[in-house]
Amino acid sequence: MSNPLLEIQELHVQIEGKEILKGISLTLEKGQVHAVMGPNGSGKSTLSNALLGHPKYQITQGRILYKGEDLAALKTDARARAGIFLAFQYPTAIPGVSVANFLRTALKARFGEGFQPKEFRKEFKAAMAAIGIDESFATRYVNDGFSGGEKKRHEILQMALLRPELAILDETDSGLDIDALRTVAEGINRLRGPGLGILLITHYQRILNYVQPDLVHVLIDGRIVRSGGKELAHELEAKGYAPYESLREPTKEIITQ
Ligand SMILES: Nc1ncnc2c1ncn2[C@@H]1O[C@H](COP(=O)(O)OP(=O)(O)O)[C@@H](O)[C@H]1O
Numbered sequence: 568m569s570n571p572l573l574e575i576q577e578l579h580v581q582i583e584g585k586e587i588l589k590g591i592s593l594t595l596e597k598g599q600v601h602a603v604m605g606p607n608g609s610g611k612s613t614l615s616n617a618l619l620g621h622p623k624y625q626i627t628q629g630r631i632l633y634k635g636e637d638l639a640a641l642k643t644d645a646r647a648r649a650g651i652f653l654a655f656q657y658p659t660a661i662p663g664v665s666v667a668n669f670l671r672t673a674l675k676a677r678f679g680e681g682f683q684p685k686e687f688r689k690e691f692k693a694a695m696a697a698i699g700i701d702e703s704f705a706t707r708y709v710n711d712g713f714s715g716g717e718k719k720r721h722e723i724l725q726m727a728l729l730r731p732e733l734a735i736l737d738e739t740d741s742g743l744d745i746d747a748l749r750t751v752a753e754g755i756n757r758l759r760g761p762g763l764g765i766l767l768i769t770h771y772q773r774i775l776n777y778v779q780p781d782l783v784h785v786l787i788d789g790r791i792v793r794s795g796g797k798e799l800a801h802e803l804e805a806k807g808y809a810p811y812e813s814l815r816e817p818t819k820e821i822i823t824q
């Protein structure tokens with residue numbers, strides 16, 4: 568019997584004592600693309616951080632299985648080595664570290680003995696060309712003064728070279744103009760395949776015009792309130808999240824009134 572790539576079971580996550588995710592369940596099979604859509608503050612980035620094992624995000628109930636194994640025992644770096652990749656919503660700048668050095672280090676960490684510098688140079692060039700990145704990019708410092716589009720292209724470049732088995736893309740589409748959005752979407756589509764599962768986390772439907780998801784989940788106030796096919800994304804585009812607003816938990820203030 569084969570295991571799903573990712574199985575999130577009744578996951579509850581707290582940040583500083585406040586419950587943000589209130590029981591999330593989701594099963595992603597190898598090769599699938601699932602979109603997680605939700606308004607600001609619904610817990611999208613909390614979900615991605617919990618999947619990567621960020622220490623600030625405390626799992627109070629439920630569990631995350633990756634290829635059938637409980638992730639709780641694995642620290643963030645071990646998760647990355649195991650083939651889990653997270654593209655951050657707000658990638659941080661690393662002044663003094665060039666893109667080429669950064670990627671070389673990341674690849675060494677991921678592939679260990681299997682890392683071959685000569686191959687790297689070739690693959691690096693090819694990947695930059697495919698994603699529409701100028702070669703001068705290699706010597707620039709990571710995310711330092713990058714435009715929004717350059718940051719997102721850099722995330723896709725990392726993903727292309729690291730060849731993850733599970734990619735979590737947290738609002739990789741946000742703030743992109745139409746050309747950058749298309750390039751990023753093409754990058755995702757090129758990497759898509761039986762060896763990769765993708766959790767495409769987004770506020771907006773528009774990237775789903777280019778990347779067709781197998782399933783769409785609607786995240787409201789820390790809960791998946793609906794799952795369905797790609798038509799669900801179009802429905803959200805037409806109606807927004809307003810029809811789901813009533814599913815929000817009442818705040819304490821309302822209860823005490
Ligand atoms: N580091 C943090 N410390 C305290 N509260 C946080 C932190 N990160 C997120 N939150 C809170 O958790 C909720 C969900 O945030 P987030 O997961 O970033 O939502 P989304 O990515 O969907 O916009 C929000 O109410 C936010 O204020």
Ligand SMILES: [Mg+2]
Pocket residue numbers: 611612613656737738
């Ligand atoms: Mg977010």
